[in-house]
Amino acid sequence: GESVGLHLPTLSxxxxxxxxxxxxxxxxxSDYFIWYKQESxxxxxxxxxxxxxxxxxxxxxxxxxxNKTVKHLSLQIAAxxxxxxAVYFCAENINSGGSNYKLTFGKGTLLTVNP
Amino acid sequence: xxxxxxxPTHLIKTRGQQVTLRCSPKSGHDTVSWYQxxxxxxxxxxxQYYEEEERQRGNFPDRFSGHQFPNYSSELNVNALLLGDSxxxxxxxxxxxxxxxxxxxxxxxxx
Numbered sequence: 001g002e003s004v005g006l007h008l009p010t011l012s013x014x015x016x017x018x019x020x021x022x023x024x025x026x027x028x029x030s031d032y033f034i035w036y037k038q039e040s041x042x043x044x045x046x047x048x049x050x051x052x053x054x055x056x057x058x059x060x061x062x063x064x065x066x067n068k069t070v071k072h073l074s075l076q077i078a079a080x081x082x083x084x085x086a087v088y089f090c091a092e093n094i095n096s097g098g099s100n101y102k103l104t105f106g107k108g109t110l111l112t113v114n115p
Numbered sequence: 116x117x118x119x120x121x122x123p124t125h126l127i128k129t130r131g132q133q134v135t136l137r138c139s140p141k142s143g144h145d146t147v148s149w150y151q152x153x154x155x156x157x158x159x160x161x162x163q164y165y166e167e168e169e170r171q172r173g174n175f176p177d178r179f180s181g182h183q184f185p186n187y188s189s190e191l192n193v194n195a196l197l198l199g200d201s202x203x204x205x206x207x208x209x210x211x212x213x214x215x216x217x218x219x220x221x222x223x224x225x226x
Contacts, residue, residue, distance in 0.1 A: 034214065043119075043205050043217035044158065089157050101148070101215055102171045103207075105157030 012112045019077040021109045023090035026071060030092040032101065035064060035075045038108070039086045047075070047088075077111075085113045117142065119208050119218035127224045128196050136191045136221045140208030146170075147189040148215065149181060150205040158205055164189050193223075201225045 013019050025033070031052045036044035048059045050066050050073075057064050063076040073090050087110050091103040120139045128134050140147050146165045150158035160173035164183035183189045187208075193200055201224050207215040 036217075041219075043219045046214055046216065049214060091157075101209065102160050102163060102173070103148075103150075103158075103215065104160070105150075107155070107157050 009107070010110045010112070012114060013080050015080060015082060015113055015115050017080055019075075019080045019084070019111060019113075021075045021077075021088050021090075021111065023073040023075075023106055024071060025073060025090075025092050027092065027094060027104075028068075028071065029094050032093040033064070033066060033073050034091045034093075034103065035062075035073075036089045036091060036105075037084075037086045038089060044089060080111075080113050082113045082115055085111055087111070119144075119206055119216050121204075121206050121218040121221050123221060124219065125222045125224075127226060130196055130198060130225055132196050133192065133194045134196060134223060136193075136204050136206075136223070138189045138191070138206030138208075138218060140187050140189070140206075141216050144208035144210045144213075144216070145187050146209045147183060147187065148207045148209070149189070149191045150207065150217075151175070152203040152205055152220070154202070161191070196225045198225050 034049040035047040038044045048062050048064050050057045050064045055066050061078045065074045087108040089105050089108045091105045093101040119141050122137045148163040149161040152158040161175050162172040163170050167183045178194045180192045203220040205220045206218045209215040
């Protein structure tokens with residue numbers, strides 16, 4: 001089975017509210033985590049990443065939190081906008097010793113922002 | 116600077132046929148990975164090419180094969196197509212430990 005899973009398949013929020021999307025992973029050897037946004041008919045778009053030696057990283061309107069103790073990852077989107085409506089995937093990488101990534105994705109969470 | 120480009124965007128094939136999908140990586144990237152994304156699912160790793168060799172492979176049968184050219188572009192080949200091969204095929208490029216960028220994908224429909 002997949003080692004990356006999501007707690008909620010759908011999330012509906014009001015415009016302007018903050019959104020929190022959660023993700024659980026099971027492989028303690030994972031060393032790198034990424035959040036992607038995918039709009040209908042498009043490829044995944046990078047949002048933010050975090051390495052396992054960090055527990056928090058902030059970007060523009062987004063924050064990723066990593067809790068290695070419980071193997072949990074979350075994406076926080078501040079002041080959610082209608083353009084944020086999409087499917088959000090977390091992905092993990094296990095460094096097999098070489099460079100680059102073999103990413104394992106979860107099923108995704110559909111975020112709907114209501115005006 | 117063009118990002119990752121894939122062709123074709125859509126394709127319809129008949130069961131048993133063979134298909135070739137193409138990917139041009141982002142400028143400066145030397146590694147290409149291919150993913151299969153079934154409807155409503157997350158992308159699944161197929162394989163990764165670096166220096167014209169397959170470096171990593173996911174849990175996909177030998178019907179799935181690939182190639183990387185000296186200019187780092189890549190092809191994904193699928194033989195003996197099955198209905199279950201219908202999916203969005205995504206190409207991602209990267210370099211070293213840099214982040215992976217995805218193309219828009221090729222929507223393959225097998226009928």
